[in-house]
Amino acid sequence: MLLIDKYAYMNKLASVHPLEKMTFSLGLLLLSLIVRDELISLITFIVMSAFIILGAKIPFQYYAKLLLLPGFFLLSSLLSILISIAPNSSNLPAHFWAFSLSNWTFFIGNESLITAQQLLFSVLGSISCLYFLILTTSVQSICHVLRQWRLPALFVELVELTYRFIFIFLNSMQKIHLAQQSRLGYQSPMQWLRSISMLIAALFAEMFQRSRELNNAMQARGGESIYWQDSVCYSKKNWFGIVFIFLFLVIYGGFFS
Numbered sequence: 001m002l003l004i005d006k007y008a009y010m011n012k013l014a015s016v017h018p019l020e021k022m023t024f025s026l027g028l029l030l031l032s033l034i035v036r037d038e039l040i041s042l043i044t045f046i047v048m049s050a051f052i053i054l055g056a057k058i059p060f061q062y063y064a065k066l067l068l069l070p071g072f073f074l075l076s077s078l079l080s081i082l083i084s085i086a087p088n089s090s091n092l093p094a095h096f097w098a099f100s101l102s103n104w105t106f107f108i109g110n111e112s113l114i115t116a117q118q119l120l121f122s123v124l125g126s127i128s129c130l131y132f133l134i135l136t137t138s139v140q141s142i143c144h145v146l147r148q149w150r151l152p153a154l155f156v157e158l159v160e161l162t163y164r165f166i167f168i169f170l171n172s173m174q175k176i177h178l179a180q181q182s183r184l185g186y187q188s189p190m191q192w193l194r195s196i197s198m199l200i201a202a203l204f205a206e207m208f209q210r211s212r213e214l215n216n217a218m219q220a221r222g223g224e225s226i227y228w229q230d231s232v233c234y235s236k237k238n239w240f241g242i243v244f245i246f247l248f249l250v251i252y253g254g255f256f257s
Helices: 002-010 018-034 038-057 060-068 071-082 109-138 139-148 152-182 189-220 236-252
Strands: 083-087 097-100 104-109
Touching: 002 109, 002 152, 018 038, 018 109, 018 139, 018 236, 038 060, 071 083, 071 109, 071 152, 071 236, 097 109, 104 109, 104 189, 139 152, 189 236
Parallel strands: none
Antiparallel strands: 083 104, 097 104
16 A cells, blocks of 8 residues: 555556546546446556556566455455356256266356456556555545545545555554564464464554544634645647557457457
C-alpha cells in the first residue's frame, strides 16, 4: 500500500488530469467486461501494461508482483471451472481431456475450456485497467473527479476516510509488531499465537480511539472537507489518444466479428 501510494504521486503520468486517466481506465474496463471478447481483453491488457511500464515508468518487477496477488484467486477459479467430475457410468460431453479414478471420471470439457479462457483474458484486462488507475492517480484526485461526477458526498467522504485509516492501521500494526518482536514475542508457536491475539485486540482498541478523535476533529470544524485543488489542465492530445484507442478496439478488436 505504501509503494502504491508513492507511485501514485511520483509517476510520470501524475501531471495528467485525473479525469482523463479515469475515463481511459474505466472506459476500457467497461468495454472489456461488456463485450467479453478475448481479443479485446488481450489488447486492453497489453495497452494498459505498456502505459504502466513505459508511460508511467512503474518498475516491471513491481508490476509483475502486483499481478501475482490476484493470481491465486484466478487460478483457483480456473481450476474449478476447468475440471469436472462425473460417474463412470454417465455419458461425458465433448471434452478435451479425461481421467478415470475408481468410480469417477475427471475431465475437462470443451465448453469449460472456452469459459475458462474467456475468464482469464477478461480478468487480466480488468486488473490492468484498475492497476493503471491506482498506480497513476492519487485517491485525492480520484475523489475530486467523483465529486465532479456528482456522486453522493457521503460516499466520497467514506472513500477518503477508509483510505486514510488503511495507512493508520498499517502504521499502528508495524509499531506494535516491532515492540512485540523486541520482547521476543514470536519465539515459539504459543508465544506467536498469544502475540497475534494481543496485536489484534490492541489494533481494534486503537482504531476505535482514532475514529472517535477524527470524528471530534471533523465536528469541531463544522464537518468541512479539504478538496483537491485542480492544478492541471486538460490535454486535447490525451483526449484524441483515448478516442483513437477506443475506436481501434471497437473496429479491429473483434467487436463486429
